[in-house]
Amino acid sequence: MVPSAREERGPHPVVPGPDELIADPGRLARRFRVTVIGDVRVDLRASLEHHRFIDLADDAHEQVQVRTSIGGTAMGFARSATAHFEQVVLLGAIGDDSWTEAIHRGCRQPGMVDHLVETGRVNSPVVALRDRRASGAKEGIRLLVADSPAPYDDLDEAMVESAAADIVGSDALVLDGYALLSEPSARAVRRAGQIAATAGIPVAFDVVPHQIDEHLKLLDFVDVLCGASMIWVEADTIKRLLHLPVHPTQGVSDVVALLGELPAPLRTRNRTWFVRYGTGQMDRTVAMAAGHRAVEYCTGYAAAPETAAYGYRVAAAELKWWLANAHARAARCGRGVTATGALHVRDR
Numbered sequence: 001m002v003p004s005a006r007e008e009r010g011p012h013p014v015v016p017g018p019d020e021l022i023a024d025p026g027r028l029a030r031r032f033r034v035t036v037i038g039d040v041r042v043d044l045r046a047s048l049e050h051h052r053f054i055d056l057a058d059d060a061h062e063q064v065q066v067r068t069s070i071g072g073t074a075m076g077f078a079r080s081a082t083a084h085f086e087q088v089v090l091l092g093a094i095g096d097d098s099w100t101e102a103i104h105r106g107c108r109q110p111g112m113v114d115h116l117v118e119t120g121r122v123n124s125p126v127v128a129l130r131d132r133r134a135s136g137a138k139e140g141i142r143l144l145v146a147d148s149p150a151p152y153d154d155l156d157e158a159m160v161e162s163a164a165a166d167i168v169g170s171d172a173l174v175l176d177g178y179a180l181l182s183e184p185s186a187r188a189v190r191r192a193g194q195i196a197a198t199a200g201i202p203v204a205f206d207v208v209p210h211q212i213d214e215h216l217k218l219l220d221f222v223d224v225l226c227g228a229s230m231i232w233v234e235a236d237t238i239k240r241l242l243h244l245p246v247h248p249t250q251g252v253s254d255v256v257a258l259l260g261e262l263p264a265p266l267r268t269r270n271r272t273w274f275v276r277y278g279t280g281q282m283d284r285t286v287a288m289a290a291g292h293r294a295v296e297y298c299t300g301y302a303a304a305p306e307t308a309a310y311g312y313r314v315a316a317a318e319l320k321w322w323l324a325n326a327h328a329r330a331a332r333c334g335r336g337v338t339a340t341g342a343l344h345v346r347d348r
Contacts, residue, residue: 015324018287019297021317025083030111032171032323034081035089037160037192038074039152039178040116042099042123045069045308047130053141054131070099070106071126071309072152073176073208080312081174082111084320089113089166091192093155093185095123115166117159124150138279138302144209153182157191167192168199171323175228176206180221193227202326204319207233210281213240218263226265230322232315235277238262249277252294255286274318278302282311287318 016027046066074092081088088111094103096118103123107114124147130140160167167173173196179185196203205228209215218241225231235249235258242261249255255275259267267290278284279302288294299314301307 015321015328017295017297018285018314018318018321019299021084021321022299022314025317025320028084028320028324030084030086032085032320033087033089033169034085034172034174034319035091035163035166035170036074036078036081036174037091037155037179037189038077038174038176039072039150040070040075040090040092040094040103041072041146041150041152042103042125043067043069043071043128044125045128047140048132050132052131052134053143070103073178073206075106076309076312077174077206077316078107078112079109080309080316081319082109084316085111087111087113089115089163089170091115091160091163091166093117093119093151093153093159095119095121095151097122099123113166115163117155119151119154121149121151121154124148124152139307149182152179153185155179155185155188157188160188160192160195164195167195167201170196170201172202172204172230172319174204174206174319175224177208177212177216177221180212180224181215190224193224197227202229202323203227204230204315204322205232206315207231207237210234210237211240212237218242222263222266229270230272230274230319232274232318233276234281235275236281238275249275249284251284252286252288252296255296256288256294259288259290272322274315280307282307282314285314285318 020027044066046064048062049064050062051060074090078088078090090107090112094100094116100118100123104114127145129143133140173192175189175192179189193203205224235255236246238258239246244261259273269289269291272287272289275286276282282301283299284296285299286294286296301310304310
């Protein structure tokens with residue numbers, strides 16, 4: 001949690017702020033072990049130079065570079081996380097075809113552990129297409145087309161239970177909302193959360209897709225949110241889930257008021273929210289928990305020359321910040337870290 005003013009007055013070690021860790025992961029040595037459960041797919045990405053979606057009334061053709069890589073939510077987070085953490089365990093379900101070896105090869109990075117389970121499906125591609133950006137915009141509108149059904153849809157409770165030792169041996173478990181769109185994978189990540197909770201392992205949850213309100217109601221997954229110690233979410237996503245007007249978020253006061261609209265079980269002190277807004281719904285973040293001082297910072301998104309996978313870079317730094325502070329407080333108190341460890345942040 002973000003600390004209270006009383007906690008900040010006492011002497012304690014202060015770790016670099018999340019904005020500093022985003023800019024320079026080397027500000028803190030690699031430590032901690034995290035387990036990531038998520039999607040691993042084949043990514044096809046392209047950015048149009050001459051066409052905007054809104055202007056298209058007929059078929060169109062354009063020749064641009066199409067980039068192919070191994071992506072998905074789990075792989076994206078894991079790549080960024082290796083800059084911060086001693087070990088990143090990747091759990092998920094993938095297909096069995098000509099792409100399978102490339103996926104496993106992508107996991108052979110220092111600090112990354114491949115615990116992906118192969119299913120009988122073929123590996124699923126995702127096509128990410130951005131149109132030409134409008135005048136004054138950071139980048140174009142993104143159209144994300146995901147193949148369905150996908151191997152990740154087959155992730156089940158048995159697969160998760162077979163990896164229980166990885167979860168229990170971690171300092172944090174990272175989950176995301178794409179798993180909630182399929183019944184088997186939804187049950188699987190709920191089981192993973194239960195395993196983590198029983199062992200006192202903090203859970204970090206990313207509320208994606210950002211238009212999750214088009215697929216689920218808040219009550220459909222409020223139990224998952226209640227089990228998380230950290231939640232990443234766009235301010236506009238919260239507004240849509242709560243059926244509130246989607247007006248531009250201006251700063252800390254808007255975010256504090258917005259979180260005050262959440263159901264009571266989500267406003268407890270043992271949960272830190274990382275709420276995004278600003279350019280690309282990513283340039284500004286407010287980190288806060290009930291009863292504690294909110295911390296606002298710039299993620300650097302608006303000034304970044306390359307924004308692909310930038311959200312993973314930010315989230316990995318924030319998780320490192322959360323864990324480092326939780327461990328600092330635990331050391332001061334002479335106890336182990338639990339899912340309710342409070343954070344210490346410097347006044348900025």
